[in-house]
Amino acid sequence: MEGARRRALWAGIGSSLFPAATIIAFVIWAHYGSGIPAFRSQVSSAPGWTEFRADYRVDSFGADGYFTRAVQNGFNLFFHTSKYGQRFTRKTSADDVRSCSGCHTAEALAYGFVRSDRHDPALGRRISFEERVMRCYAGPMDGFVPTFYDPAIRDLRIFARAVAHHLQLSEGALAKGN
Numbered sequence: 510m511e512g513a514r515r516r517a518l519w520a521g522i523g524s525s526l527f528p529a530a531t532i533i534a535f536v537i538w539a540h541y542g543s544g545i546p547a548f549r550s551q552v553s554s555a556p557g558w559t560e561f562r563a564d565y566r567v568d569s570f571g572a573d574g575y576f577t578r579a580v581q582n583g584f585n586l587f588f589h590t591s592k593y594g595q596r597f598t599r600k601t602s603a604d605d606v607r608s609c610s611g612c613h614t615a616e617a618l619a620y621g622f623v624r625s626d627r628h629d630p631a632l633g634r635r636i637s638f639e640e641r642v643m644r645c646y647a648g649p650m651d652g653f654v655p656t657f658y659d660p661a662i663r664d665l666r667i668f669a670r671a672v673a674h675h676l677q678l679s680e681g682a683l684a685k686g687n
C-alpha cells in the first residue's frame with residue numbers, strides 16, 4: 510500500500526514537471542540553438558554595419574540596448590531595403606536601385622529629419638518625417654505603406670536621429686550649399 514502511494518506521488522510530480530521542463534528546454538533552444546531570427550532580440554549584422562557603427566559613433570548610445578538595436582535595424586532598412594524591408598517594397602536584388610541608399614545618403618536623411626514636420630507647399634499641408642518615409646516606400650520603392658508605428662518606419666527615424674546627433678545638427682539645419 511505504502512509503495513503504491515509513493516509511486517503515485519512520484520508519478521504526479523513527474524507529470525507536472527514534464528511540461529515545465531519542456532517549456533524551459535524550448536526557451537533555451539529558441540534563444541541559443543535555433544538560429545531562427547524571430548526568436549532573437551539581436552539584429553542581424555548586415556554588410557557595412559561595423560564600419561558605420563564606428564564612423565558614426567553609434568556606440569555613444571551604448572554598445573547594446575534598445576536604441577542601438579533600433580539604429581542597426583534602421584541601418585539595415587536604409588542600406589538593404591529589399592532584404593530587410595521586403596514586406597514593403599517590390600524591389601529585389603535584381604533591381605539596380607533597391608534601397609533608400611540608392612537615392613539618399615545617411616546625411617541627407619539626417620537633414621531631412623531635422624527639417625521634417627513642416628508645411629509642404631506642393632502638398633499644401635504639414636508633412637511628418639514618417640509620412641515622407643511612407644511616401645518613398647510607396648513611390649520610389651514601388652511598394653506598400655507601413656503603418657505609422659511599424660519598425661520599418663520607426664527605426665528609420667531613430668537611424669536618422671543617430672546620424673543627426675553625430676553631425677550635431679540643430680532643428681532646421683540646412684545642408685551646406687542649400
Ligand code: HEC
Pocket residue numbers: 587590606608609610611612613617618621622638641642645646649650665
Ligand atoms: C528612386 C529614388 C528614391 C528612393 C529609392 C527613395 N527615395 Fe526618398 N526621396 C526621393 C525623392 C525624389 C524625394 C523628394 C520627394 C519630394 O520632394 O516630394 C525623396 C524624399 C525623401 C524624404 C524627405 C526629405 C528629403 O530629403 O527630401 C525622406 C525622409 C526620404 N525620401 C526617405 C526615404 C527612405 C527612408 C527610403 C527607403 C525606404 C527612400 N527615401 C527611398 C527619392 C527616393
